[in-house]
Amino acid sequence: MQIDKKTIRKVFWVAVGCIFFYWLLHETERFRALWNTVVGIVSPFVIGAALAFILNVPMRSFENRLKFIRNEGLRRAVSIVLTFVAIALVIYGVFRLLVPQISETIMTLIPKLTDYFLGLEDKLFTFLENNPELLAWVSANTDFASFDWPSLIQQAMSMLKNSLTVIAGGAFSAVGSVAGGIVDAVIGLVFAIYSLARKEILARQGRRILYAFASERAADETIRVMRLTNVTFSNFISGQCLEAFILGCMFAIAMAIFKLPYITLVSVLIGVTALVPIVGAFVGCAVSAFLILVNDPFQAVVFVAMFLVLQQIEGNLIYPKVVGTSIGLPGMWVLLAVTVGGELMGIMGMLVMIPLASVVYTLLREVTQKRVEKKQIDPDKLMDHPIVLKSKFKENRERREHIKFRREMRALAEKYKAQKKHQK
Numbered sequence: 001m002q003i004d005k006k007t008i009r010k011v012f013w014v015a016v017g018c019i020f021f022y023w024l025l026h027e028t029e030r031f032r033a034l035w036n037t038v039v040g041i042v043s044p045f046v047i048g049a050a051l052a053f054i055l056n057v058p059m060r061s062f063e064n065r066l067k068f069i070r071n072e073g074l075r076r077a078v079s080i081v082l083t084f085v086a087i088a089l090v091i092y093g094v095f096r097l098l099v100p101q102i103s104e105t106i107m108t109l110i111p112k113l114t115d116y117f118l119g120l121e122d123k124l125f126t127f128l129e130n131n132p133e134l135l136a137w138v139s140a141n142t143d144f145a146s147f148d149w150p151s152l153i154q155q156a157m158s159m160l161k162n163s164l165t166v167i168a169g170g171a172f173s174a175v176g177s178v179a180g181g182i183v184d185a186v187i188g189l190v191f192a193i194y195s196l197a198r199k200e201i202l203a204r205q206g207r208r209i210l211y212a213f214a215s216e217r218a219a220d221e222t223i224r225v226m227r228l229t230n231v232t233f234s235n236f237i238s239g240q241c242l243e244a245f246i247l248g249c250m251f252a253i254a255m256a257i258f259k260l261p262y263i264t265l266v267s268v269l270i271g272v273t274a275l276v277p278i279v280g281a282f283v284g285c286a287v288s289a290f291l292i293l294v295n296d297p298f299q300a301v302v303f304v305a306m307f308l309v310l311q312q313i314e315g316n317l318i319y320p321k322v323v324g325t326s327i328g329l330p331g332m333w334v335l336l337a338v339t340v341g342g343e344l345m346g347i348m349g350m351l352v353m354i355p356l357a358s359v360v361y362t363l364l365r366e367v368t369q370k371r372v373e374k375k376q377i378d379p380d381k382l383m384d385h386p387i388v389l390k391s392k393f394k395e396n397r398e399r400r401e402h403i404k405f406r407r408e409m410r411a412l413a414e415k416y417k418a419q420k421k422h423q424k
Helices: 005-026 028-065 072-130 132-141 149-197 199-213 216-258 263-273 280-295 297-326 331-375 392-423
Strands: none
Touching (some): 028 072, 028 149, 072 263, 216 263, 216 331, 263 280, 280 297
16 A cells, blocks of 8 residues: 555544544533533624625615715725614614504503403302302311411522522623623624625635635535525525515505504514514414404404415415525425424524525435436436336336247147147
């Protein structure tokens, strides 16, 4: 075996991998602490990169509309400012609509709940009075006089003291977590702004590093997949926002037709929650139905029935066409991606899994097409209604059966001739 630099390098990296694996097995706690430290350091930049990736979609739209600004740096800066202003206005508008209506509903609900529980208490006592046997059984099996009230009070005070200690410790921990979260958010926001302002330079540097340390073929394929991922995720974000807007408008029109209350509140709430694929609108429906229930139970029933009808229209017609078509993923696979993503990572998994499934679907389709062409499969076999296909095994079996049949017929013919000859 010839030993060269390439072989030595492979042996070196295999040895390093074995040493690292041995250390990982015997120093699990240290590895976990090291991993948490690395995640804590890297997470703000990952959040900033994800935020920049999302905000790049509206920023690119602003840049296309500001082409009259000839200075590219100025156009980029104005686009970034307009993007953040637009996002802030949307968030402010949503909270401005939701918070007052929810507060008003809660203030209306509290007296009704109080009256309900008071009425429930009266009904309970009335029920016990009308059923003396049950009242006697409760009195016989519940001896309030034998309770050790001082001991119960002491235990309650001890539990309260321990709870206060836990709450105080949790409060200090929460303050520290909030402070750390604010610092991470500020770092991520600054990194997102820098990434948006310098995205071409960062992409160029990434390509240089990739071509420097990977083979040209691998680098070409990696860049192609990354560009496909970028286009797919961008189309998904745009399609999801458009679908949420359409669904909100549908609810506003339908609620106006049926004269239901809280039209603006419910429409905005449904539109915002619909940003979460498939299941988000159901959460909005539950909250909205609760708000309408306080006003009129019958209207809440009408709203739920209206929601089910609109949800069928949205789920079977609008969502597969708007979102599924924009990312090149059929509606059936959109539903599968949402289900798998929700089971693995919750809401974030739903948002990520659909465009990721679209990328995998596109790559798998390309690989399948190349392999079919390489094998030179007859195009007739790939038709929707193909010709009758016969496998090699079936063809060989039929040929053997035909040969066997011919031999049997020949043997019968010879036997018949022999009998004729014997008779003569």
